Every structure is written in structure tokens, then in C-alpha cells.
Amino acid sequence: MDDLILEFLASPVMREALPPALLIAIVTASMSVMVMAHRLSFLTVGVSHASLAGLGLAVTLSLPLLPTATVFAVLIALLLALIPRKKGISEDAGTGILFAGSMALGVLLISTANSAEVDLFGLLFGNILTISPVDLKWLYFMSGLIPVLFFLAARAWWSIAFDAVTADASGLPVSSLRLLLYGLVGLTVILCVKLAGIVLTAGLMILPAACAWFWGRSLFSLWLLSVLFSLLGTITGLIWSYIYEWPSGATVVLALCALFVISWSLNWGKSWATVYKG
Amino acid sequence: MTTPVVQISHLSFGPVNKPILDNISLELEAGHFLGIVGPNGAGKSTLLNIIAGLTAPHSGHIDLFGRCLTRFSRHKLLRQIGFLHQLHDHAPRLPMRIRDVVAMGLADYATPWRRVVHSDAIREALKRVDMDHLANADFRQLSGGQRQRARLARALVRKPRLLLLDEPSAALDSVRQEKLFQLLRKLCDDTGMSVIMVEHDIAAISSHVDSVACLNRKIHHHAMKGEDIPNNVWRAMYGDHIHIMAHDARCIGCSPDEHNLPQDRQHG
Numbered sequence: 001m002d003d004l005i006l007e008f009l010a011s012p013v014m015r016e017a018l019p020p021a022l023l024i025a026i027v028t029a030s031m032s033v034m035v036m037a038h039r040l041s042f043l044t045v046g047v048s049h050a051s052l053a054g055l056g057l058a059v060t061l062s063l064p065l066l067p068t069a070t071v072f073a074v075l076i077a078l079l080l081a082l083i084p085r086k087k088g089i090s091e092d093a094g095t096g097i098l099f100a101g102s103m104a105l106g107v108l109l110i111s112t113a114n115s116a117e118v119d120l121f122g123l124l125f126g127n128i129l130t131i132s133p134v135d136l137k138w139l140y141f142m143s144g145l146i147p148v149l150f151f152l153a154a155r156a157w158w159s160i161a162f163d164a165v166t167a168d169a170s171g172l173p174v175s176s177l178r179l180l181l182y183g184l185v186g187l188t189v190i191l192c193v194k195l196a197g198i199v200l201t202a203g204l205m206i207l208p209a210a211c212a213w214f215w216g217r218s219l220f221s222l223w224l225l226s227v228l229f230s231l232l233g234t235i236t237g238l239i240w241s242y243i244y245e246w247p248s249g250a251t252v253v254l255a256l257c258a259l260f261v262i263s264w265s266l267n268w269g270k271s272w273a274t275v276y277k278g
Numbered sequence: 279m280t281t282p283v284v285q286i287s288h289l290s291f292g293p294v295n296k297p298i299l300d301n302i303s304l305e306l307e308a309g310h311f312l313g314i315v316g317p318n319g320a321g322k323s324t325l326l327n328i329i330a331g332l333t334a335p336h337s338g339h340i341d342l343f344g345r346c347l348t349r350f351s352r353h354k355l356l357r358q359i360g361f362l363h364q365l366h367d368h369a370p371r372l373p374m375r376i377r378d379v380v381a382m383g384l385a386d387y388a389t390p391w392r393r394v395v396h397s398d399a400i401r402e403a404l405k406r407v408d409m410d411h412l413a414n415a416d417f418r419q420l421s422g423g424q425r426q427r428a429r430l431a432r433a434l435v436r437k438p439r440l441l442l443l444d445e446p447s448a449a450l451d452s453v454r455q456e457k458l459f460q461l462l463r464k465l466c467d468d469t470g471m472s473v474i475m476v477e478h479d480i481a482a483i484s485s486h487v488d489s490v491a492c493l494n495r496k497i498h499h500h501a502m503k504g505e506d507i508p509n510n511v512w513r514a515m516y517g518d519h520i521h522i523m524a525h526d527a528r529c530i531g532c533s534p535d536e537h538n539l540p541q542d543r544q545h546g
Binding site for chain 1: 331356362363365366375382432
């Protein structure tokens with residue numbers, strides 16, 4: 001096993017993939033705390049699928065892939081934040097509508113494009129191993145920007161998630177902060193799409209915080225645990241994917257799922273033990 | 279004369295032909311404890327939300343601490359207000375310790391560049407509601423009444439000049455309820471904080487407050503301590519089928535004078 005890990009670290013492909021993957025892990029884990037707190041899981045699913053339309057658009061108009069997809073995803077996320085909830089269209093219905101609509105648009109656009117240009121499998125399931133230098137720059141820029149904004153707004157988002165009315169009454173600009181949150185979730189989703197692909201992105205955006213939720217007691221501990229779970233899952237996943245030659249994105253998500261199941265059972269065992277003893 | 283903490287003049291809210299609040303005028307001095315009573319749907323919570331800057335009135339004017347409440351002054355003015363609303367999440371999901379919940383009430387909680395540790399203020403606020411021994415407990419594990427007290431501590435921790443409470447005693451037992459009203463009375467007397475509290479039970483609050491406003495769309499009567507509320511006010515608020523019982527000489531609006539008892543008692 002040790003040999004394999006050394007071999008993994010020595011492999012040039014993995015050595016190149018590891019830093020961006022770990023960076024993505026930290027950024028997504030931070031945002032996943034807010035995704036859990038604000039119940040935005042379905043939004044991440046919706047936005048990641050909607051990014052297919054962005055990618056389709058980029059392929060058709062021969063625009064740069066990642067920036068176009070980013071702009072598109074952020075727009076979709078902001079649109080969802082503005083959906084008229086008071087008119088009776090709930091957020092999940094709105095997400096469902098945009099999700100299906102833009103996915104359909106994406107499929108149409110990509111099917112008419114020259115199929116040789118598009119690595120559809122890579123888009124759908126992610127491939128961190130084939131990240132280009134341009135993408136890498138883009139990725140570093142975003143993973144610098146998102147944590148800074150996260151640090152500035154985290155407590156405000158947290159108190160909105162806890163009690164939006166009181167947050168509003170204490171003078172916080174709740175609607176602007178919510179727009180910022182949705183926009184940043186959109187940005188983060190695009191980062192994940194590179195690693196885990198459209199279909200698996202939700203895994204990276206939900207699972208780290210979901211694991212942390214069993215153990216954390218405050219915003220800070222949740223964030224720290226979420227980052228640790230995410231890093232552990234990503235490293236384990238990449239090692240497995242190297243050893244067994246599995247697709248990297250799927251393996252990372254599976255590793256995170258395993259961490260979730262372990263957390264859950266340990267927590268269940270703990271509460272069962274307390275009841276039994278007490 | 280000192281500037282009033284709250285000055286509301288000719289405030290209206292809702293459609294003109296069927297207003298929710300109609301021509302409300304109200305003034306509140308520092309240290310004054312005002313109770314607002316009225317039937318369900320009388321606009322009590324709406325009035326409180328308007329004062330808290332959550333809803334904009336359709337006409338009329340509000341001054342808080344001598345400054346006009348607008349979209350632009352709102353942010354600054356609200357920092358001096360504590361607010362406890364009624365729409366609580368009955369199954370809180372966020373993992374939080376009680377002291378983190380209270381910390382959220384600090385005026386600079388969400389501004390990371392001005393972050394100072396206020397553990398003394400938090401401890402003091404928790405002590406006021408007898409919750410200091412639970413500072414590290416998980417908020418999700420508390421009972422409804424304990425959560426309500428933690429929320430009250432969150433509203434108090436910023437040492438507000440004005441405290442707005444919407445049925446704060448709803449989750450509390452009668453002993454806790456009495457303690458809450460005593461605490462509010464003491465804060466008004468000691469710190470000069472003003473309180474506006476919406477309650478439906480006038481009997482429970484009347485020996486603690488300085489005045490009671492009877493609200494049903496309009497303010498039908500504003501009774502100071504020791505003053506009676508005439509029967510026609512009760513009827514205007516609740517309709518003709520109420521049964522008025524006098525039970526306590528200290529109580530506002532229900533002194534046991536003979537002329538104040540209803541002549542034709544009907545049951546609803």
C-alpha cells in the first residue's frame with residue numbers, strides 16, 4: 001500500500017492533478033456548509049446541469065469553455081434567487097424548470113456541434129487529469145476569489161440561515177447577501193464540474209458539510225470539519241482512482257459517500273450507546 | 279424635552295378601502311414599557327414589523343431616536359433595536375451552541391473586519407434570562423421555552439435602546455412569563471430601554487407596563503397606568519359578545535368600578 005501511495009505521488013499526471021483537486025476540495029467544502037445551511041442542495045444540482053447549456057453555447061459559438069460556462073451558471077443561479085416565490089412558484093419547482101430547460105438546450109447545442117470537439121463524457125463525469133493550463137489559471141483565480149468572499153459574508157449568511165427575519169431586522173442587507181450566496185454557489189459549481197463533472201458535482205457540494213453536520217457544534221467547527229472531510233475524501237478518491245484506474249470524479253464522490261456512511265453509523269452508534277447506558 | 283424613542287404619526291398600511299392599519303399615531307419616551315393588545319388579525323404584528331423596518335408603511339411617518347426611518351437610515355437605526363418576532367423555526371437545523379445564538383444578536387456580528395470578542399456581554403445577556411449554565415448546550419436540544427429565552431438573550435445582547443417583542447410569552451409557562459415581564463420592567467427602569475410588546479393577555483401584562491394601546495386597525499385607546507379602558511373600546515375591538523371581568527385593582531383598563539361593568543352581558 002505504501003509503495004502504491006509513493007508511486008501515486010511520483011506519477012506526473014497525479015502530481016499535476018493533486019494541487020487543483022485539493023484546492024477545489026477546500027473551496028467546495030467551505031461553500032457546502034452554506035449549501036446545507038440554506039437548503040440549496042437542489043440548486044447545486046440544477047446549476048450544474050444548467051451549465052451544460054453554457055458549455056453547449058461555448059462550443060457552438062466557439063467561445064472559451066470554462067468562462068462561458070461560469071457566466072452562464074452564475075446567471076442561472078441569480079435567476080433562481082429572483083424567482084417570484086410570492087407568486088407560488090417554490091424554489092424547487094423553479095430549479096426544476098431551469099434545470100430541465102437548460103439541459104435540453106445544452107443537449108441540442110452539443111448535438112449540432114462537431115462532436116469531435118466535445119468530450120461529453122468528460123463534461124458529464126469530470127476529469128481532473130486533463131485540466132489545461134488556461135483552465136488551471138481560471139481555476140486558481142476562482143479559488144482565490146471564492147474563499148475571500150466566503151470569509152467576508154460567512155457570518156451574515158449563517159445568521160440569515162438561522163433566522164432570516166431577525167437578520168433583516170438587525171439591519172443586514174438580506175436580499176443582496178442572498179444574491180451573493182446564489183452567485184457564489186453558481187461559481188463553485190463550475191469549479192466542481194471540472195473535477196467531478198455535471199452529474200456528480202452535487203456530491204462535492206453537499207457531502208462534506210453533510211458529514212460535518214454530525215460532529216460540528218458551531219459555524220467554525222462545521223467549516224473546519226467540512227474541509228477536512230473534503231480533503232480526506234479527495235485524496236482517498238484520487239489514490240483509489242490511480243490504483244484501480246477508476247474515473248477520478250466518481251471515485252472521489254464515492255469516497256465522500258463512504259465518509260458520510262461512516263459518520264452516520266458512528267453517530268448513530270453514539271446516540272444508541274447513550275440511550276442504552278442512560 | 280428629550281426626543282422620543284419612537285414617534286409615529288398618521289401611519290397607514292394596506293389598501294385604502296380596507297386598511298390593515300389606519301391612521302396610527304404613537305409616541306414613546308425612553309424607559310417606557312408599552313403593551314399592545316388586540317384581537318387576532320388586528321395588525322399588531324404588522325405594526326411591530328413596520329417599526330422594526332421590515333415593512334414599509336403606505337403612508338405616514340416614523341421617527342426612531344429622533345431620526346426619520348427610511349431605506350437609507352434603516353441600517354444604522356436598526357442597530358439600536360432588539361427584535362423578537364413570532365415566526366420561529368420549530369425544528370432548528372443549524373448546529374449551534376447557545377452562546378453562538380446569542381452572539382448573533384451583537385450589532386457587529388456579521389462584520390469580520392470589526393470582530394471583537396464580547397463574551398462578557400453574552401454572559402450577561404444569558405444571565406438575565408437564567409440561561410448562563412446552558413451557554414455551551416446545543417440549541418437544537420432545548421425545549422421551546424428555553425429556545426425562546428435564548429432568543430430573548432439574543433435580542434438583549436446588543437443593549438438596544440428599543441426592544442420590540444411579538445408575543446414573547448407564547449412558549450413560556452406562567453412563572454417564566456411573570457419573570458420575563460419583571461425583567462423587562464427592570465430593564466426599562468434601570469437602563470432607560472423602551473419596550474413595545476404585543477400580547478393578547480392584557481391581564482398578565484397590565485401590572486408591569488406603563489401603558490396599554492388597544493389596537494384593532496386603529497388605536498382605539500391608549501391607557502396609562504391607573505386609567506380605565508371604557509367598555510365601548512372593548513366592544514369596538516372584540517365585538518359585542520365579550521364578557522368583561524374585573525379582577526385586580528392594579529390592572530390597567532379593568533378597575534372594578536360599577537360604571538365600568540357591562541350592562542348587557544352576552545356570551546359569544
